[in-house]
Amino acid sequence: MTTTSRPRIRFAAAFGFGLVHVAALGVLWVGLSWQAVALCLGSYYLRMFAITAGFHRYFAHRTYKMNRFWQLLMAFLGQTAAQKGVLWWAAHHRHHHRFSDQPEDIHSPVQKGFWWSHMGWILADDYEETDLESIRDFAKYPELVWLDRNQFLAPMLYGLGLWLAFSWTGLFWGFFLSTVLLWHGTFAINSVMHVFGRRVFETKDTSRNSFLMALVTMGEGWHNNHHHFQASAAQGFLWWQADPSLWLLRLGRLLGIARDLRPVPERVVALARERAAWHFTGRTFERAREAFDAAQASWDARAEQLSAAWAARRGTALASASQRLAELEAARQRAAAQLERLKADYAAALSAAAAGTRLRGKRAKALAEIRVEELRAEIERTRQSLVDALERLVEAAGGGEGLSSPA
Ligand SMILES: [Zn+2]
C-alpha cells in the first residue's frame, strides 16, 4: 500500500493532538446527560458546517459568494474547529484536488497508507506552512491572514465561551469531545472516503460516495460526486443525496448572506441520475459493461486505422526522424504494450467479478466490480494516449486525411 515516503511527524503537534484526546475523557468525570449530548452534537454540527460550507466549499472551491463580514465570521467559526488556519486549510485542499491520489498528494491513502491520510499528514513538519501563492484570492484580505497566523485564538475563545456559559459540561462535552469527533469526522473525508463506499463516476482518483458519511459530515460523504465536479455548492447531486450544508447555504441565500451558489450542470445531474437508476435496478454493472465494450470497439477500430496509416508511412518518415518522432514512437510503443497488459488484467478482473457474483457474496462482488471500473478508467486513459501518439505520428509523417474519428 505504501509507495512513497512520509515526512516526519512534529513532536509538539502530535503531543497537543494527543492531549486534546485525553482531555475529551473529561466527559467521564462530568457524567452523561441529555443536555451534555445535545451540547456536544450541536457544537459538532455548527462547526462541521463552518468546515464544509466555509473552509471547503467557500474558501477552497469558491462555489458561492459572501461579503467580507460574513466571510470573516465563517473563517472564525471554522477555526474554532482547531484545524489550523483557514488559508492553510484551503490551500492544502486545493493541492489535494490538483494531485488526487498521485505521488504528490499529501493525504492519499493509496500513496501513504490509511492512517497517514487520516491524521499523520496534519501533524507533519513539512506541511506546517501556509502556501499563500495558491490561496492568493483570499490572502489579499489582511484580516484572514491575521486569523490564519493566530490559529489558536478561535478555539481558545470558543472553549472559554462554552466553559463560561455551560461550566464543565460546556468545556468537556461541548468543546473537547466535540472537537475530537469533529477532527475524525473531517479527516474521514481524506481517508475513509478514498477507501470505502461506492464509486459512481470514473474519476482518476479513488474517491467514493457514502450516505452514512454524508450524515456524519453534513454532505461531504458524496466525495466521488465532488471529485467528479468540484465547482458546485452542492455535493449531493440528487434530491435523496442528503447534503445538509447545501440546505443551510440555501437558507443563507434566503437570508441574503450567501449569493451566487454555483449549480451542478444538467449533464452532471443527468449522469448521476442514470448511474443511480442502474444501481437501484441492479443493472449498474451490465449496463456499464455494454457501454464500455461499445466504446472500446470504436476506439480499437480508430487505433487500428491509424496504425495502418502509420505503418505505411513509417519507413520514409523515420528515415528523416527527429528526436521528436523517436519520442512519439516510444510513447506509442509504451502505450500499446500497456494497453495489452491492461486488457489482460481487465479480462481477469471481469471473470473475478463474475465468480464473485456466484461464490463469495456481496462484499467481494462489489470489490471486484470496483476493480473492473478502475481498470476501465485506466484503459480509457491509456487508449487515449495511444491514439494521441498515433495521430501525431501520422500527422508528422504527412497528413492523416481521410481518417475519421470514432463516433
Ligand atoms: Zn474539495
Ligand SMILES: [Zn+2]
Ligand atoms: Zn478527496
